[in-house]
Amino acid sequence: MKTSVIGYPRIGTLRELKFAVEKYLKKELTKEELQAIASKLREENWKVQKNNGIDFITSNDFSFYDNLLDTAVLLNIVPNRYRQLKLDALDEYFAMARGYQGDKGDVKALPMKKWFNTNYHYIVPEIDDDTEVLLVGSKPFDEYVEAKNCGIETKSAIIGAFTFLKLVKFTGKRTVEDSIADIARAYSDILNKFSVLGAGWVQFDEPALCMDLSEEDIVLFSKIYERILSEKKNTKVLLQTYFGDIRDCYNKVVTMPFDGIGLDFVEGKKTLELVKSFGFSENKTLFAGVVNGKNIWRNNYSNTVNLIRELGEYCNEIVLSTSCSLIHVPYTLKNESSLFQEYKKHLAFAEEKLTELSELKKILSCSDPASTEEYVDNQKLFNLPRNCEENTAVQSAVSGLSKDDFIRYPDSGEREKIQKAVFSLPLLPTTTIGSLPQTAEVKENRSNYKKGKITFEQYVTFIKGKIAEWIALQEKIGLDVLVHGEFERNDMVEYFGENLDGFLITEKGWVQSYGTRCVKPPIIWGDISRSKPITVDYSLYAQSLTSKCVKGMLTGPVTILNWSFPREDISLKDCAFQIALAIKDEVLELEANGIKIIQIDEAALREKLPLRKSDWHSEYLDWAIPAFRLVHSGVKPETQIHTHMCYSEFADIIKDIENMDADVITFEAARSDLSIVDTLSECGFKTQVGPGVYDIHSPRIPGIQEIKKALIKMLEKIPKEKLWVNPDCGLKTRGKTETVASLENLVIAAKEIRRSLSV
Missing domain, CATH: 3.20.20.210 (TIM Barrel)
Incomplete structure (x- = not known):
């Protein structure tokens, strides 16, 4: 052999x-x-x-x-x-x-x-x-x-x-x-x-x-x-x-x-x-x-x-x-x-x-x-039994879920009217997906803290300095809805793995995601729960610096599951619901502290979709979509829930995506020639959407006319009242200079199209 x-x-x-x-x-x-x-x-x-x-x-x-x-x-x-x-x-x-x-x-x-x-x-x-x-x-x-x-x-x-x-x-x-x-x-x-x-x-x-x-x-x-x-x-x-x-x-x-x-x-x-x-x-x-x-x-x-x-x-x-x-x-x-x-x-x-x-x-x-x-x-x-850190309270919470735990009231159409009045945003509101450049100094600050070279207070002071710098930059650029930048996060999944109970984090467990981009997937070892707030402090600090809305930024349960190494002794469904309950606690605490827009990213929603269509619902979508709904089902009508997904083919599950019942969904679109726009139009998609207007995985800076051309194409298929303007994905891998220039062009293009629409 x-x-x-x-x-x-x-x-x-x-x-x-x-x-x-x-x-x-x-x-x-x-x-x-x-x-x-x-x-x-x-x-x-x-x-x-x-x-x-x-x-x-x-x-x-x-x-x-x-x-x-x-x-x-x-x-x-x-x-x-x-x-x-x-x-x-x-x-x-x-x-x-x-x-x-x-x-x-x-x-x-x-x-x-x-x-x-x-x-x-x-x-x-x-x-x-x-x-x-x-x-x-x-x-x-x-x-x-x-x-x-x-x-x-x-x-x-x-x-x-x-x-x-x-x-x-x-x-x-x-x-x-x-x-x-x-x-x-x-x-x-x-x-x-x-x-x-x-x-x-x-x-x-x-x-x-x-x-x-x-x-x-x-x-x-x-x-x-x-x-x-x-x-x-x-x-x-x-x-x-x-x-x-x-x-x-x-x-x-x-x-x-x-x-x-x-x-x-x-x-x-x-x-x-x-x-x-x-x-x-x-x-x-x-x-x-x-x-x-x-x-x-x-x-x-x-x-x-x-x-x-x-x-x-x-x-x-x-x-x-x-x-x-x-x-x-x-x-x-x-x-x-x-x-x-x-x-x-x-x-x-x-x-x-x-x-x-x-x-x-x-x-x-x-x-x-x-x-x-x-x-x-x-x-x-x-x-030998594996010490998998059982949490009977979490297990009971999952087994006790009822149909109402997955439904948000009122319906999306009524919520949209309420939120339009609450936020009074202009046509084509501009925002980013969440992360901002993770420069060498940002990475050095995190590394120095982990190595014990600086205190926690010094670490936090640096992060707050970066948040303040970028809140001011975003206001100067003219973005309508801001983000705090995620300077405290190494990765959108690993960070939550570090801050939730039930995960193991490796030192050098790098896996290639694309090109030179590597991630360090957490290992799901036991039952998952949230024992302390994760994002609240930095979100509140960012919001205190501006009168504009700052989005609370979270990673969704399906993406956390799909970008981790899952347990094999319980079902993926149960694991997803455990994570969803933990993230739901964070959502409700952000809302209770005055964060009015909360983005729950599901970049990897399609990732574990079975290769055969006959298995899509029974083996995956029938629990993956409810897991997302579970996270936000308890928020107030005026709290706006965003989500984001990227680099997959969504046409064949677009109705399932709408069934996630988010208020705004942003998609990767620029790199795939805006193909998602036709899909949204053909299926009569009712949720507000933000197809990305430029590719963030490239160092090139998109021109104003290039972005305007993309927006004009979108407006042929998407009602102007439903369209948001944003990049394809988060900006953590980009440099500061190219990021600022790209966002400046994005805002200028959006304002010019906005003026033409008002005329």
């Missing part, structure tokens, strides 16, 4: 890649220095896998920004607007990912969306009508050779042709059908080149096979791979799926000439049933995804051993694998010096998952698996 890893984290154990890329973008690092750091990180990743006995180690899972963007560049899929900048290859790549504004032109970044049901964001490639799809890049081959020069044979992981075509955006008349021949030829060329290099295996990642597939989808998949595999030579092909089961195409997949098929036995509810019902090809290798690549709890070896034994009745050759890439979990527990061993022994980050695979391999190679030391130690861990 052998072991395999689908992919490995790439940012570095201490985020070395993040800092290197950011320095390069600031011209503080040369291209050669950046490449040297990248090469070192790749080598370290390969060696840690080899040292842990992994047989199928992956290359080409590295990326400076995003693997789907890497695949587009590999296949010559670069929109003309970026080619016209005449930049070198690496800078052109970053221009697509982040936008470009300089002496060579001004272009926005490509759209960005969530990678299936994860918190990772991918860049959406665009295929123009005149795009020539062909193999032009060398990255996968270079990294394969690089690993071989380190004495390590790898399988190169490449996003599969079917998934690529399902995620790419066609900008003209060209269709998917028009691209089959070209994409198949390009992937055939990839296989041929690996064959020349002597590669044993190539891994084509096809997570899109785990979604609902139509007959047309299955025909498309078949056409593509029949062409790709028809010229296959010595290199073997692994079709790797993850994030679910492939029930719609299982019979087709197992009959096609793949050498290996990777199936997910963690999230794939029907995967085992499919194998047992329809069998598995005797001449194929099953790469069994049995170690959870998304969560951080230890693997129960008894369950896994029983599963593999059962699979052994249907499969001649089985490779133990992760359920998906390990990019979704932190690097290693070795960096966690402050976590008690009582906690750590239950956890497995990426490196520890390598150990689990190695131990499972040893256990399953033994004639009596239950007699091995590794198996015995593992079962001791699972047979």
